Amino acid sequence: MHRPTQLRPTQLRPARHMSTLAAGRAGAALAAGSLLLTACGSTAVTKNSADELRGRLPAAVKAAGVLKVGSDLNYAPVEFKDQNSEAAGIDPEIAEAIGKQLGLKVEIVDTSFDKLIPGLLAKQYDMVMSAMSDNRQRREGTDDSGKQTSPGVDFVDYFIAGTSLLVQKGNPKGVKSLDDLCGHTIALQRGTTQAAIADRQIGACGKTGKPLVVHLFDTDDQALAEVATGRAVADLNDYPVAAYVAQRNQAGKQFEVASSQLQPGPYGIALTKENTELRDVLAKALDQVIRSGEYDKILAKWNVGAGAAQNAVVNGGF
Incomplete structure (x- = not known):
């Protein structure tokens, strides 16, 4: 994130870091998606057999036979736990499809969103796939002031999503834009793209004399509960x-x-900057999943086809 917040099939949950996209919204998503085709970091679509790709895997990953994926399983329909407490949703299914291309078992490591990049840098898993927006701050490892706080990460972009405002049914406060939030309280998940958007909006609202109050929570379910009870007028979430x-x-x-x-901008698979070998193999494996038709089937199952990327891109975010 963007990232996080939403409903699990069995419980309330916040959205993160997209979903049934209406035609009008699809235009915005696809306009951003076109960047995936032209970004200078885009990977060339070449014919790489599964055996060739497996041969390019880092030795440690190949020897383990497992691709460890950090993910916050609290963000349906992108990733969540099903009724059997198994990982489900868009990201786990795309990860599984990539794993099959590479002959690897996929192991999901459930981790809270704000701890995903620290865990990646600590080598607790090989990659992060969790409705995480590819943006400059994450790539450069900087905070809002531009201060370096980490080495940063690389991304393999695979999907396009924007932020939406989620309000009580009937929209009793008439919230339709970020400026409409001024003078109100909103709730959202910390560590997300939406948190950064809200932080910028605090400054904009302050200039109007109508301060914006932001309540940050560990999960989107908690943020949604604030909206449901009227303690917050909106939750910011991935569409x-x-x-x-x-x-x-x-x-x-x-x-x-x-x-x-x-x-709107791309979700990316995050990897450490030194792990270029795995990054490039994942990009090529994702291209194969897209060309095979499996990618479109997964997105259609979850009604998010308008956010489809036409090919993988390395570090294509804004």
Whole structure:
């Protein structure tokens, strides 16, 4: 993230870091998606057999036969735990498809979103796939002031999503834009793209004399609970998650999406900067998954086809 917040099939949950995209919203997503085709970091579409790709895997990954994936399983429909407590959703299914291309078993390591990059840098897993937006701060490892706080990470971009405002059904406060949040309280998951958007909006609202209060939570479920009870007027979430929550919770009677997608950009698979070998293999494996048709099948299953990328891109975010 963008990242996080949303409803699990069995419980309330915040969206993160997209979902049934309407035609109008699809245009914005696809416009951003075109960047995936032209970014200077894009990978060439070449014919790489599964055996060739497996041969290019880092020795440690190949020897283990396992691709460890850090993910915050609390962000349906992108990633969540199903009724059997197994990883489910868009990201786990794409990860599994990539793993099959590489002849690797995929192991999901459930980790809270704000700890995913620290865990990656500590080599607790090989990669992060968790509705995480590819942006400059994450790539450069800087905070909002530009101070270096970590080595940064590389991304293999695989999906396009924007931020939406999720409000109570009927939108009692008439919230339709970020400026409409001024003078109100909002709730969202910490460590997400949405948290950065909210932080910038605090400054904008301050200039109007209508301060914006932001409540940050560890999970999107907690943020949604604030909106449900009226303690917050909105939750900022990735559109897929926001749409999923609005459609599923209380049969669509509790929440609604109050805006089109804001600031659409790519989700990326995060890897450490020194792990270029695995990064490049993953990009080529993802291209194969896309060309095989399996990628489109996964997105269609979760009604997020409008966010499809046409090919993998390395570090294509804004």
